[in-house]
Amino acid sequence: MNRFRILLQNIKRGVVTEKYPLEPIRVPESFRGKPVIDVDKCVGCGACVNACPPNALTLEEDLNEGIRYIKLFIGRCIYCGRCEEVCPFDAIHLTKEFELATTSKDDLYQIVGLRMYKCPICGKPYTTIRLVKKVIDKLPPEERSLVLICPDCREKITAANRSFARR
Amino acid sequence: MQQFSDSKIGDLLKKLGVFGTTSIVTPNTILINNVDDKLYDLCRLLIEELDAYYSTSIGVDERPLNGSFAVYHVFVADKLGLYILVRLEASPSHPIVKSITPIIPGADWAEREVMDMIGVKFAGHPRPYRLILPYDWPSNIYPLRKDFDYNDKYPIKDKIDKVIHGSTEYVVDKEVLEEEYTAVPIGPYHPALHEPEYFEVYVDGEKIVDARYKGFFIHRGIEKIAETRLTYDQVPFIAERICGICGFTHSTAYCLAVENAAGINVPERANYIRSILLEIERIHSHLLWMGVAFHLLGYDTGFMIMWRIREKIMDLAEELTGNRKTYGANIVGGIRKRFDISEEKIPYIKRLLNSVKEEYLKYIDKIVSMTEIRKRTREVGILTHEDAKKYSVLGPHARASGINTDVRKYRPYAAYSEVDFKVPVRDEGDVYARIIVRHEEVLESISIISQLLDNLPKTPLRAEFDFIPEKRIGIGCTEAPRGEDLHFVITGYGNKVYRWRPRAPSYNNLASVPLMLRGEKLADAPIIIASIDPCFSCTDHVVVIDIKTGRRRKLVSR
Secondary structure, eight states, X not given: OHHHHHHHHHHHHOOOOOOTTXXXXXXXXXXXXXXXXXXXXXXXXXXXXXXXXXXXXXXXXXXXXXXXXXXXXXXXXXXXXXXXXXXXXXXXXXXXOOOOOOSOGGGGEEEEEEEEEEOTXXXXXXXXXXXXXXXXXXXXXXXXXXXXXXXXXXXXXXXXXXHHHHX | OGGGTTSHHHHHHHHHTOSTTEEEEETTEEEEOOOGGGHHHHHHHHHHHSOOEEEEEEEEEEHHHHSXXXXXXXXXXXXXXXXXXXXXXXXXXXXXXXXXXXXXXXXXXXXXHHHHHTOOEEETOSOOOBOSSOTTSOTTOOTTSTTSOTTOOOOOOSSOOOOOBOSSOOSSOXXXXXXXXXXXXXXXXXXXXXXXXXXXEEEETTEEEEEEEEOOTTOOOHHHHHHHTOXXXXXXXXXXXXXXXXXXXXXXXXXXXXXXXXXXXXXXXXXXXXXXXXXXXXXXXXHHHHHHHHHHTTOHHHHHHHHHHHHHHHHHHHHHHSSSSOOOOEETTEEOGGGOOOTTHHHHHHHHHHHHHHHHHHHHHHHHTOHHHHHHHTTSSOOOHHHHHHTTOOHHHHHTTTOOOOXXXXXXXXXXXXXXXXXXXXXXXXXXXXXHHHHHHHHHHHHHHHHHHHTOOOOOSBOOOSOOOSSOEEEEEEEETTEEEEEEEEEOSTTOEEEEEEEOTHHHHGGGHHHHHTTSBGGGHHHHHHHTOOOHHHHHTOSSOOHHHHHHHXXXXX
């Protein structure tokens, strides 16, 4: 008898499946889809690169050209959203886009190239111009001069100052 | 150790003369050192007097820390809510320790895993065969030693080392089996669970005489990746990918282990949200299993109905976390910010859970009272209470055999100490009992979620802490849908774990399957195997399938 009751209930219920992909499907507000880098906001600090569990985000530097690249490869992405969480400048966001199938691997890359700032003493590029600008604004004026020097040169200068003071 | 001085465990340790070498590593974990020749007495007393059960063994290459190999046997004293670690040391030149398999059969696999991965030999092990590594792996290279780099590659040799490979024992002599009975292979892919495993079932006509299990086809060494490449905060994401069904419980267990080791107090709200997500995962897992079970019994309407109800739970998970599975909410110290449950969502969740409960009850009673379902599951695949204890089986599988065990109840983690629920236990030990236990657990889980939602406290989501201290041991334990899920962590240097070992419940449960198969009809084999809700990937702790070794296996068949 149970069998017929279940049958009746099912007939009453009707179709429960959705017609996707013929019709678009709704995704919830909190959906975690394809991450997108906001090129205008990214300063190339690399916080996302440190946090990314599967190494989908990588940081590469071309020291001859003086350009730092932040590369996002969606093929490795696990859509955890750690990058969005750690970004200090709100420059990467997960979107609701999830239909990412493609015939070309290039479609899966997002590359941001940022011009690097050269150390005035040794001439080596060590960080991006955008990051320097952001940091400078937040520092008191007397400390600004040291930030504009690369870590290696800064170390030398501090060491020299120390030994001078000791004398 | 003073606090244990007058207790039962203190007396026991004093009797054996190891009280002085015992230390407390975290409030709920004690570590016994220098056991030497008292090992068997200690194990026996722990099991008989403290009512503890053996959980797992972990091998650690501690040469960079203190110059020797170490093996940790984990015993769980459920009544005391205590983890007892027995540490055995092995010298780097002759790494041999005494095996406990002769007195505790459940230690068989765990000890062989240590032999394969760390290279510590166990004297007196009855079947010291290779368990995890593939046939073509060189016999003197141990991948979890610290001098083995994660990207080291070894040439696969043309001539294969003579290693004996096999997972479970034969009861009937192997030669007799192969001569007189017909071997029926089930696998290397399970017909319904779509995961690689291999059961060799020997039959006499319709009746199963003996069975053997072989697994670990998909071991890919995520422990090594975690120990060498990932930081503390990255490991939860790979831990979550151990299992496609109960991943969140793995990442919670990992986080609990690190938090215990470092002494981090997780804020209340994070605990509540963890519990809510864990229960959502349990409901979806049980409904999925019921669907598969009905499908295997040939009742596909039941399968469709269960999965249709489950779809609502998946929608709920998606609404709360942004994903149907692999929620990714856990992080060491609490829950990530975007996974907070806002006030506006609470009525929606309650409404949805009510409709799920209503629909579920409408169907499930009719389904389980059907004559065909009862006839196919009652008194089929029986695991007696004694056998269940002997093999230390866990979770719903143990509860269906009359063992009252539940990590949530007896060693509460997350927010389970705040809620009221009962642990369903049945005595029959057959497939039907396992269906009913899971059925009752679904209802309990729905009630747990609504209790938690009513009292959601307002605290921060993540604990603040400076750094994680080095060389600390931590154990994290959760009740996965399939049973106790245990993660063992030793913290290390440079924001990395030194050793991490997950032990999924199916690791213990699978060993009991050949036992249940013996004497049953061949047609019942699929449902008996599925009745423990086996999770092969969990057991092998892995992500991807290695087709290459699978193929080579055939070339060197027994």
